[in-house]
Amino acid sequence: MADIKPEDLFLNRAKFVMKLLGIWLPSYDETNIHKLYRFFMMALQYLFLFFQIIYIVQVWGDLEAFSQASYLLFTQASLCFKVTVFQVNRSSLRELLNLMNDKIFVPQSFKQNRILSLQARRIKKLLLAFMISSQTTCGLWALKPLFDDHGSRKFPLDMWMPVSPQSSPQYEFGYAFQLVTICMSAYMYFGVDSVALSMVIFACGQIDIIKEKILKIRSIRKKMSRRIVASDNNKKLIECIRQHQAVVLFKELLENTYHTYLLFQLVGSVGLICMSAFRILVIDWRSMQFFSIVTYLLVMISQLFVCCWCGHELTATSEDLHKVFYRSMWYEQDPKFQRCLYFAIMRLGRPLVLRAGHYIPLSRQTFVSVEPRSVQFYSMLNYMVTMLSQLFLYCWCGSQLTTKSEELREWLYQCPWYNQDGKFRKSVIIAMERMRRPIIFKAGHYIPLSRPTFVSVLRLSYSYFAVLNQAKNK
Numbered sequence: 001m002a003d004i005k006p007e008d009l010f011l012n013r014a015k016f017v018m019k020l021l022g023i024w025l026p027s028y029d030e031t032n033i034h035k036l037y038r039f040f041m042m043a044l045q046y047l048f049l050f051f052q053i054i055y056i057v058q059v060w061g062d063l064e065a066f067s068q069a070s071y072l073l074f075t076q077a078s079l080c081f082k083v084t085v086f087q088v089n090r091s092s093l094r095e096l097l098n099l100m101n102d103k104i105f106v107p108q109s110f111k112q113n114r115i116l117s118l119q120a121r122r123i124k125k126l127l128l129a130f131m132i133s134s135q136t137t138c139g140l141w142a143l144k145p146l147f148d149d150h151g152s153r154k155f156p157l158d159m160w161m162p163v164s165p166q167s168s169p170q171y172e173f174g175y176a177f178q179l180v181t182i183c184m185s186a187y188m189y190f191g192v193d194s195v196a197l198s199m200v201i202f203a204c205g206q207i208d209i210i211k212e213k214i215l216k217i218r219s220i221r222k223k224m225s226r227r228i229v230a231s232d233n234n235k236k237l238i239e240c241i242r243q244h245q246a247v248v249l250f251k252e253l254l255e256n257t258y259h260t261y262l263l264f265q266l267v268g269s270v271g272l273i274c275m276s277a278f279r280i281l282v283i284d285w286r287s288m289q290f291f292s293i294v295t296y297l298l299v300m301i302s303q304l305f306v307c308c309w310c311g312h313e314l315t316a317t318s319e320d321l322h323k324v325f326y327r328s329m330w331y332e333q334d335p336k337f338q339r340c341l342y343f344a345i346m347r348l349g350r351p352l353v354l355r356a357g358h359y360i361p362l363s364r365q366t367f368v369s370v371e372p373r374s375v376q377f378y379s380m381l382n383y384m385v386t387m388l389s390q391l392f393l394y395c396w397c398g399s400q401l402t403t404k405s406e407e408l409r410e411w412l413y414q415c416p417w418y419n420q421d422g423k424f425r426k427s428v429i430i431a432m433e434r435m436r437r438p439i440i441f442k443a444g445h446y447i448p449l450s451r452p453t454f455v456s457v458l459r460l461s462y463s464y465f466a467v468l469n470q471a472k473n474k
Contacts, residue, residue, distance in 0.1 A: 311362025
């Protein structure tokens with residue numbers, strides 16, 4: 001079996017792009033030249049964002065000009081936020097990379113190698129399609145002045161520039177600055193998203209390996225080798241449990257590291273899709289700008305889809321894990337094996353869910369729900385300025401109490417219970433049975449104070465507002 005390094009298998013393309021752009025993890029003995037190069041590349045993106053903000057301030061009140069520039073502003077703001085989060089969380093990223101290369105995740109057979117390779121190819125194909133489509137959009141933006149603005153000098157993107165397009169070589173410098181910077185932004189988007197999403201699919205591959213291992217459990221009916229086979233089966237089961245514990249910890253660290261920019265991506269996508277759809281309706285369909293906005297809209301939808309698809313794959317893969325454990329020959333094993341299996345299945349019944357902002361689950365249902373929300377984007381802003389902070393504080397406190405009590409069961413599962421005596425295991429089972437019911441703080445002994453309650457109040461408030469507004473219009 002050839003050695004395989006998961007970090008290189010899943011992240012080699014992203015590492016190459018990000019090293020080229022100077023934003024990959026620096027070495028511990030980083031040179032001053034490399035630091036200066038990274039600072040220059042980051043400053044270039046923030047300068048691009050600053051020019052866009054100045055233009056937005058200048059055209060404030062002009063709906064057409066604002067909508068023309070706002071979707072690019074949101075895109076660049078999202079990129080700067082993502083890259084900043086990536087740089088701030090370097091230590092967490094190093095820990096994630098060390099976990100990927102940990103011996104517990106190293107494939108032990110040719111079949112396990114194939115499982116990881118297949119998962120890596122799947123995510124690489126999706127991300128490659130995203131990168132090609134984003135660069136196509138940048139190319140169409142570059143062609144816009146040559147077709148739509150033929151005979152006049154205009155920059156490809158509507159933004160404030162410190163140079164004038166009416167004189168040379170200022171026009172050429174400005175044109176090159178916009179084109180090079182926006183192409184670099186697209187590559188940075190690809191690199192940062194590739195790291196987080198490839199790690200999610202890596203976790204899916206590890207869960208598939210656990211399934212492959214557990215189905216290799218053999219029968220112990222033969223008396224000659226009964227003890228040897230039983231001991232080997234118990235070792236395999238404990239190995240699978242330890243690997244699953246490592247996957248859970250890996251997913252938690254991954255979510256803690258990147259949940260903020262995943263949330264920013266979801267929230268920003270609502271505004272981006274809304275603005276892009278508005279621009280499509282007001283510009284000439286025969287113009288180059290129309291096709292560039294259509295491709296841009298497809299790029300943003302595909303980016304959102306890949307994020308939600310990866311989260312859905314993680315949930316769907318882990319959801320089947322307890323079924324695979326049940327399909328093993330547990331009924332032909334010794335009592336020690338069966339007790340461990342029962343304890344493991346208690347945890348495996350709850351699938352892994354990747355959440356943006358520790359709240360919104362990344363799934364296909366989330367992807368579908370973003371589309372209608374884009375249409376309601378502006379109307380939602382009218383009621384979100386009310387007493388949300390006070391309501392959120394109450395619900396957040398109740399949610400924290402519930403979350404912490406739920407984590408007790410998780411921490412019990414993470415402890416090395418499989419190495420303890422029978423009395424300890426019985427006590428842990430009793431404790432876990434009680435901990436299935438978390439502590440819930442209720443208003444009026446009935447309404448639980450939680451984040452879902454907060455969201456429900458928002459929905460009810462908006463429904464009430466819509467009814468009153470409709471009655472007023474009549």
